[in-house]
Amino acid sequence: MQEFDAEGGDVNAAAVTPQTLTPEQRRKQVRDEWSACLTRLAETRDKSEFARLFGYFAPRVKSYILRLGMPDATAEEVMQEAMLLVWRKAHLFNRTKASASTWIFTLARNQSIDRMRRDKVQFYELPEEEPDPEQRDMGEHSIIAERMQEAIATLPEGQAQVLHLSYYEGKSHSEIAEQLGIPLGSVKSRLRLAFSKLKAHWGEEV
Amino acid sequence: MNISHHFDDATLMAYSAGTLPEGMALLVACHLHWCPHCRDRVEVTNSVGGALLDRLEPAALDDNALDSLLARLDEPEQEFASPEHSRSEPAGDSELPAPLAQLLGAPMDELPWKRIGYGVRQIDLELKGPGAARLLRISPGVSVPHHTHGGNELTLILKGSYNDELGRFCRGDVADLDGDVEHQPLVDTDEDCICLIATDAPLKFSGLMGRLVQPFIGL
């Protein structure tokens, strides 16, 4: 019976995979290239490798810092500090633990936090730019739709929204609860659900 | 170290996103120092930030941004270690996780503990920003009626152990509480229990002792 099945159904022929990469695989390839570049930088201390990394990451790091609510000039400074740390700490980068993007994100995050704590007044006194809450929500939704792509876009809107407010806008869970008018417990349970899905989806990247 | 109580996923996500108040971030960093399991988990929550960074629309930089940074690359390095990720030799008490040891700079027995009630002493870490962070030192057999108030509250056991409605908590364990949780930790060995407690709202005690303690804590 076993033999007959194996001969009869040509499983292998049907399972031939096309050579084209999915968008997710392509992104992984890009990430791997930057991780390799950062690893080379650590070994060679070659400034042209650093300039390449700068070209890709510096504008994104600055974009992240701007989203946390810092004025442009401060964001530029903090970006410079974060990128200087990339140069100085490159030897601590371990690509089996994190991608270059993740590692640089954590450096940029820590620099931003340090700056916010030092310049607390400046940070908290920033004026709110969007007074209309309805418009604000629509803006967030369109950003989610545009940029979070694939993995994050597969999350239900409520989960993607809390993820966005937390990571992109630096809002605490309590602030998110207040802004969305939902209990703190709901913010957390949405994040937990998002996390368990992303964990499965991004398993390979970690 | 045999750790059996860990953080909620949501707490690690807030840590990765950089949105925890200073004291809570310190407490998470301390537990991570001791807990390989949560270090693995935080790699996942950090990678959410990395993936978001990849998806961000690049911002315009100053015209000479790259050149001015290239000019700085050969500057001598100064002190730039952040306590959160530093792995250097801890100053002070080697029984403490490095981030806390560096902050305190002295062994725990030499710290200026303030008595705030029968068998309970504390040190307010007096960090800036929202929330509060303190060390609490509770004598054997003492029970501290305690009530979280709406916000989030993290407790990391540094020494000794306690028992409450939620289980037994030993060195390295964290209690990650939110909402309105009423619990009554009881120190269940003959050793002082020392914990780091960090909140994003003022800490409140309830019950008879709470009423006695509250004015002294000054909240």
Ligand SMILES: [Zn+2]
């Ligand atoms: Zn843990």
